[in-house]
Amino acid sequence: MSLAPHLPALQVVLPLLTAPAAVLLRSGGAAFLLVTAAAWGAFAISLGLWQQTAGGEVISYAIGNWPPPWGIELRVDRLSAFVLVLVAGMAAVVLPYCRQSIEREIPRDQHYLFYAMFALCLTGLLGITITGDAFNIFVFLEISSLATYVLIALGRDRRALVAAYQYLIVGTIGATFIVIGIGLLYLTTGTLNLADIGTRLPQVSGERPVLAALAFLTVGICLKLALFPLHQWLPNAYTFAPSAVTAFLAATATKVSVYVLLRFYFSVFGESLVFDRLPLPGIMLLLSLAAMFVASAVAAFQDDLKRLLAYSSVAQIGYITLGLSFDSQSGLTATIVHLFNHGLTKGALFMLAGCLVAVAGGSGLARLAGIGRAMPVTAFGIVLGGLSLIGVPGTVGFVSKWYLVLAALEKGQWWLVMAIVGSSLLAVVYVWRFVEIAWFREPPAGLPADRRLPLSLQAPAWLLVAATVYFGLDASFTVGSAAAAAEQLLGMTR
Amino acid sequence: MSLASHFSYWVTIFLMVAGLFIVIARGNLIKKLVGLAIFQTSVYLLYIAPGKLIGGTAPILAEEFKVYSSPLPHVLILTAIVVGVATLALGLALVVRIRETYGSIEEDEILAADLADGETEAGR
């Protein structure tokens, strides 16, 4: 029996099985090895799936051999394969980093549970991306969310508990909205298979429940992806979670939510319903612009590096949804490529921030004064990541910005071009705030003399920094995949 | 089509709004969770009620049963209930830990304590 046809199932099952195994092992070290191996396995599988779907074919896998639409279907197309590569790849890079990072932030007797939760979170995120069943999305969403709440609560600051609680409330409301939307779709079409709903929706006579479903889903998903002004949960969660968790979540969780949004908009409801019947593009455009400007401005006033980066994430999500609101090939390419690029950048930035925290003992900017002189290499990495947030050529941020500006130009909307480039100037402000604090102030006396960092903290972070530069110089993989995925998505409804 | 024939929807909507209102309006962390549970419960009803046909039974393949209620919503909601219970359990566990470290489960008191934390950290 060959494993190749079962890759879609293995993609989810592999990390899923390691979670209970990690709990049974009751040893941090063994759990670490197991989950890391599973993450790398998942990464390899995702690359395999990406390769299989690159030509445009769609892999459909019937779980338990129950044919869709009756059974649950796993469905991989270009977009889902691309997101799978991002999620599994980030897990594979962040996990080696976890070992030393949580050593400093989480009591040792909880380590094996940490890895179990991490594996569950990964399972959930991969599951959301790969499933072709609407209710299944909700289930995987809750698996990843519940694991995420626990991971955030493991932060050593007591405020992590409150952050986790707040995220639990907001996240559950979001998930419930999503399940209401799915329920309404189910009631009108009688099926839960996404593709099947998509084909049946045009024949539905009453439009109102469908529009209500669209509204519920949009709000619910936007809560999860932290679209301004539904982002309130995000800054606290990112600030107080353990550094490794923040790096993983910032790179993947909101991105997967974007994927869900794209999936529902283009594969289920169809472009004409979403973009013509409701004023959604206009609303999304305004909210995206608000995110880009307000969140960037707020980021410039933060006193904590992780919180600054968290607000920057809210702003960058604005870019992602802005591309979506254009409803064009270039705009959608920008959305998908920025989803990947921003994942890389923020993953790198939060990991490097974690390195600083490991030495300085906290991420408050007051603690990090003069850190550029004390730890020049790590601080320089943060500047590199910051340049990508700004969109300087030679970094991935530039590639994303290029397509966003191009999409705005194709629509002939110059004011939007100016808004896009203008908001990146706000990124200059918050990145340079860090630069000035890190280099123009004297290092505090309390900094430990031994500032060497273990390789396992530095190597994964620098791997991602290198990736932000590499994919900024040679964007054939990212842009190629994103453009092809956008084409496939648009082709579904046109 | 009358109000009465759709009464299950009205109940659903009432529970939904009531639950959401409690989550937003209450400052007590436990009460918030109660509201959240009510909110989730409304969804159970949203799924289950339309699946029931009057006079229908469980899908048993036998001569005397002709009218079936759809079993799928029940299965789905069974899953949703499990998720809801897990969420509630985790939420309560978090509240216990919050109570241990902050000595309070009132949102305003906790936020005040957080603010103080933030200021000591910034060194002001």
Add this chain to the structure above:
Amino acid sequence: MSAMVLLAGLGVPALGAAGIAAAHRTPNLREGVTLATAAALFACVLSLLPGVLAGERPRLTLFEVLPGLDLTLAVEPLGMLFALVASGLWIVNSLYSIGYMRGNGEAHQTRFYVCFALALFAAIGIAFAGNVFTLFVFYELLTLITYPLVVHHGDDKARKGGRVYLGVLIGTSVMFLLPALVFTWHLAGTTDFRAGGILPAGLSDATVVGLLALYMFGIGKAALMPFHRWLPAAMVAPTPVSALLHAVAVVKAGVFSVLKVAVFVFGPEMLAGQTAWLAGIAGFTIVAASVVALSADNLKRRLAYSTVSQLSYVILAVAVLAPLSLVGAALHVAAHALGKITLFFAAGAIYTAAHKTEISQLDGIGRRMPWTMGAFAVGTLSMIGLPPAAGFVSKWFMVSGAMAGEHWLALGVIAASTLLNAAYFLPIVWRAFFRPLSAEAAAHPHGEAPLPSVIALTLTAAGTIAFFLWPDVPLALARQMLGAA
């Protein structure tokens, strides 16, 4: 073969930077590496010259970033001229830096030399850029790499200057240059520099003017008003930085880009009749900056505003569009570089030897520092445009071009600014040689600046005169640029 030399032009300064960093423990070795790198780079660039003069146009595509958008190096006469100036003056500047940095006991010297080498890396990248995209990449790189040099002193003043520097340069390039670049790509499907321009014919006037405005204001390094503030702000840097970067590499990268875009993206034909507004703004910048310079007492500030004014000569010449003006503009890139670096060297030498920064303190200093002030006088002549200095040659062509094009506004501006230049530079020379020493200065005796610095400024002064006497090579390059166009 020459394509490999192109790559070496980028590789040498990059490797040099690594070598300098590696030699940080032994200052003598480190400075040796700097000088050797500078010499090697100049040799590289020089080896390309005969081929380019003979009509060769080496081209090398490094890699493709996005489909249809690649990093490409290509040499044409104008880029050749800029590369020659930048790499040649780097040698002299390194010599000068050694004297200045040691004489003033500056800190972080390794970082200084590393960033310098990297700045040259970016400048060469700009000179050899084969398309607007490559130009943009190295342009941004140059801004970022020079930031540590500008804020070298690391104090509050440096931080504020750095903010303005970065804010204006990044701001303009992101706000205007990036949209211009994407728009060019959107319109033309390519960003390559090609003789005669790449934009499709039949664009509306509004589009051409709008795009030109985006480019002209987007290239903030050309310091067109109102985006000139970064230049005086960057004067917080140590003088060698001001000298090389803000008289040669950075500002010349700006006007070089302006020329490149005008000639090779739009093409003179497309611009005909569309540039009256540009001439107006450039003319205003020339006069207004001269007036500000007139009232500045700080020597470096006066030089900075003089640079703002001189840069707009090039933009004005572009706006005039006559072939002779464009030749003049290309020559001015080189001529002004030689003259202005001499002036900055002199200002730095005065600071090193006498710790004077204000013009009013310079009474009688020429008798104590005859070499320095002699070189300063030569630089002054070049700025005003008098023989026997380089500035005369370029101005000659620009005036001829304006006459040929019957562009009276340009002629008026050039005439007025020549008078203003004389008014703000000649008094310094007069003061230095003919006014008696002040009592305060008499109490603090000092001699010339350190020897390497004096050698450097003498060399550039000699270069300024040599440019006047033998302008053949730059002139040939400038003419070829048009021949190609």
